[in-house]
Amino acid sequence: MRVLNISSSAAVDLLRERGALDVLSVVPDEAEAAVASTSASTLGNEAAARSWVGDVVSVPPYMGPFSVAVVDRDWDGVGDGGLRGALVKASLMMRPGGHFLVYSSRGSLVDRDAVAAVVRDLCFEVVGDVGADGDAVLLCVPDGFAVPNVSSPIKMAGEVVAGYGRGSRKLGVPTANLRPDDVASETDGLPLGVYFGFVRHESGSGNDGVVRKMVMNIGKRPTFVTDNGPEESIEVHVMDYDGGDFYGERLAVLVVGFLRPEMKFDGLDALLNRIQTDIGMARSQLDGDRWKCLPGDW
Secondary structure (H helix, E strand, O other): OEEEEEOOOHHHHHHHHOOOOEEEEEEOOHHHHHHHOOOOOOOOOOOOEEEEEOOHHHOOHHHOOEEEEEEEOOOHHHOOOHHHHHHHHHHOOEEEEEEEEEEOOOOOOOOHHHHHHHOOOOOOEEEEEEOOOOOEEEEEOOHHHOOOOOOOOEEEEEEEEOOOOOOOOOOOOOOEEEOHHHHHHHHOOOOOEEEEEEEEEEEOOOOOOOOEEEEEEEEOOHHHOOOOOOOOEEEEEEOOOOOOOOOOOEEEEEEEEEEEEOOOOOOHHHHHHHHHHHHHHHHHHHOOHHHOOOOOOO
């Protein structure tokens, strides 16, 4: 079990006493790193207490995935983005079924409703208060990255329309853009971000009856904001499909999971790297036993 410790190095001994032998602590300086570490390197597959000097936003994804994360909302390692920034970054490095504990080293209560508001568009669910006085809040990543607070897969269907000329096919991740009005009722209230599931033709010349895996982005493409302001789109990337486009055809989509919120990246390379990570994570979940049998009415 790998643990992400975004709190004082004093927590390391406590974590290891409770069986967490593989701990990465996010610390503000080398002095704190020396206290928190039993290994001189941040690399390696052997279980050890390691440190990352900086804030949690700078932790590379390859340091995860983590089964448990502990964050002191008042710790310097949380970074300038505060609790929200720490949770966003941690959400990208957590295993499905993993847990995240939020507490305050200053002894103040951590308000459950306030934390719930912070994570409402992240892949976390609030489990409940921890401690006799409710001085910590426990979150979890749903098994299989299931869409938080949604009890069953989400079904929708829409016509494929022209996109916004971003050249997604040339970038190696072609997408089919669903007409937003066609799926407005199904997407209303869903957080902007990256989802995954299955897709098939509902009508059109390409209707081959094959159900394929997909990754879907609901968002405003903040990396490519136009002068007229961001426009919301629903973009579906169909995995393992090398046919033509779907313009004018209807696609049926079954959304079974949620990976991350919409994010603005520093540039095209960073965006493409994250897209490939999203596709890999989605494929890993969709290839599992959980989705061997799809709902009978889909």
